[in-house]
Amino acid sequence: MALPIETFFLSPNHQGTLQSQVQQMIAHGILSGRFGTGEKLPSTRKLAAHLGISRITVTLAYTELVASDYLTARGRSGYYVSDNAPVPPVYQPQPMAAESVDWTRAIGQRFSGGRTLSKPKDWARFRYAFIYGQTDPQLFDHANWRQCALQALGQRDFSALTADYYDRDDPQLIEFIQRNTLPRRGISANADQILITMGAQNALWLTAQVLLTQRRTAAFEDPCYPALREILTQSRCHMAPVRVDQKGLPPDAIPPQVDVIFATPSHQCPTTSTMPMERRQDLLDRARALDALVIEDDYEFEMSFLERPSPALKSMDVDGRVIYVGSFSKSLFPGLRLGFLVGSEPFIREARALRASVLRHPPGHIQRTAAYFLSMGHYDAQIRKMGAALHRRRTAMQAAIDAHGLEIAGLGGFGGSSFWMRAPAHKDARQLALDLQEASVLIEPGNAFFSGQDTPRNYYRLGYSSIQSDRITEGIARIAKAVES
Template identity: 35%
Template sequence: MIEIEETSLAAPLDGSKPLQRQIQERIVAAILRGAIASHEPLPATRVLARQLQVSRNTVTLVYEKMAEDGYLVSVGRRGFFIDERFLRQHEKAARTASREAGRAEAPDAGLWTGRMRLRPTLQPNIRKPDNWQSFPYPFIYGHAAADPVSISRWRDCIRQAGRAEHLGQLMNDLVDADDPLLIEQIIRRILPRRGFRAGKDEILVTIGSQNAVYLLSRLFCGPGVKVGFENPGYVDARNIFTLDGAEIVDLPVDASGARPDARLEGCGLVYVTPSHQAPTNVTMTMQRRLVLLQAAERHDFLILEDDYEHELNYVGPRQHALRGYDQNGRVLHAGSLSKPVFPGLRLGFIVAPPDVITELRALRRLMFRHPSVLDQRAMALFMSEGHYDAHIRRQQGLLARRWATMLSEIERQLPDCTVTMTTGGSALWIRLPEGIAAARFQAEAASRGAAVEVGDIHFREPGAEHNFLRLGYGPIENAQIPAGIAVLRQALDHCLAERDRCRSPAAAPGGQGGGPDAQ
């Protein structure tokens, strides 16, 4: 009989994780490292259950499942043994990998890089701390506020999507099609809230709104195409257009959104984020929207409306999407289904004329065919049962409170910073005092437990003069905001003192001291 202690099977289990999965992972690991001999049975279920302090039934289920998966084999009256076929396959794979590793030589870097047509790593990109969740004060954008109710209901919808009545949809390759139930829910629940309607042949499901931008850029952009782009603007979208060879034309942004002017002449496409401008979060005024639509007709360009966060406008009257005012079919509308709920889910959509959607389907098929059928059906169920709308209402109330607290605390504790007024969303755009570099402030805030994002990256030409921060408040609890802003105050005071020391005459070579004894 195998000694349990020698196999590391009896170490305490983590009560926050599924017990059966933990036990199976330990048994597989013990088999692979040779701690369990093939000629000896695994520990008896009652013995292992007693050691792990779990029910005997739990261990029995693990053994039976591993037998079904080909890891173990049950021998009558003797127990469970390692399946020899599994061992042979594993040993053969290990020998092959060892031989290949012995033959392989480190390739010359130029062998690969010299042949690459694209180098996306050379583009400027948003950088966030990988461990931002460990910060006491995470002012990080792009993460939804935790909602245990929605998490529980989403799990229910995932389970429903795997039931017999939906299994046929899950088992099929949709090729270039989408889940019809999800398309129906987008038409019934999402588009009316945005102020327009569309037919089934005008909608394509995507892997998030950014994937929608990528697909549309591939279809409409390339060398020689000018793209009007907000400055500051969403850097990932700018990188997408640049990667396709388009020429970027800067559109200045102010408190009313992007400013349409004479620079739009000659553009083939104009990219805007009207509901919440990325990254300033301002909402484009009605006057600007109408001027932009008129300019599209006058200068003959298309508009790509990235409406990634439409549902999170909760201050003042809600405006329709830009496409809701489009009378000439020039607006390509991209939206997100997952960003207001679970940003990691990655589901979005495009609304465009049928001919455009047909080409997008063919393009998407070449890339990844279609988004996960399971995720599409689960989202359709989540919407049809009213969970999506209920979640949005809860998020609006929660974020509205955090928005008010953020503005109040910034005004109280950071009066020397300038904050851009918004109509909601999940972040604020603030400008630091003159002479304070955003990157230096970020480092100082991080050392004190606050994670913030620098805004420089969103400008066409990043520089020290762009001393902006984007402060997200989705992940931080409302009660923690005052203390978090106090930490930012401490970081700012430190940076101001550094700035003043550098500016003082004593800091210059040959300068005179400014101490109390100076004359």
């Protein structure tokens, strides 16, 4: 029986090549049970004419499907669904039974319900999306990333793609971090002092798990990165939030009996303030006096388009008490989920063992692709391009903010990609965000960044990494109108 040609159509939302679309269309038809064993497919000429594509594209797709045993070619007769094609599963849904488990008692530790950031999944449809950390497709070097991914898929890199590293990492990526990334921050480390992580958040989790117990105390900035606060809560350690000022974390406010200090000296989250060099030395002195360790989250240091970034806190450390957290996800794209830890060998050894027990290692193909992208100079070129674009957007945004009389609560002196804003005291930024969505504007309420119950509600963050310059002025005008109303 021949399959009617009307049942074949291409999805307008498919992102791959035409050949891959044809392959996926036919494979899906077989796997879903719509195309049965032995049924004849349309000829390559007829299907190409029906879909409006070239005949060679259809021929190549058929050939690949024959090679993977979805189709079989029968002489001059044509192509048929193979007898060995995957059989669609027979699924008989079972009637829903009432569960007898009392999950309120069965769950030993809760991880949900914390105060975290949330972003609409459809944020890109908003015309004025002042959302932090999202990728602007106009700035990302997709062509070269794709070429690096294809190179990583090549035969020469077969072992890097398919091997189980167990607790190790891609040596090419480690070498680049060791020879290029860290020296730019004034840091020297050997390969055994570097660990690849699934982004900075995974690095912070590993650090908390290795260093903290229920008897130890962690000091952290207030306001801070909300996910860090959740990580510390889950570790069940004693928590000591320290309110930041215009220069970041004040060392003299760190209480005694602290074991681990979490800080963002280069670019405080979310106020964007930069810790001066004198205070950095004071922080190291305070940590030495407490015999405490310092976790330095050095996110976004690459976005220093106004002035050169200060040396990392880790570069000033002579005791080995600073553990450095870096990330490529902020500067490339958030979905990459690739970061790294740098610390003394005893610490990295334990973090490596913990990572191996949870997820082995980040995927080898992603590591090798990133290694190529970094080593071929594409990363530096993208950083320069992003820095120039963010500089223009920041200038336009500050001019619009000043023109409409909005208040900036935190302004990074080196660059970055966001403003920390303060509305009048009677305003609730959460309601303000809901009202602005009706005007196609997205902002981030700031309450999630603060610790404790009685938190300020009039702070909000405006990111400019994913909004185009020509939309900034009107977007700020709509925010000002909502604040005044």
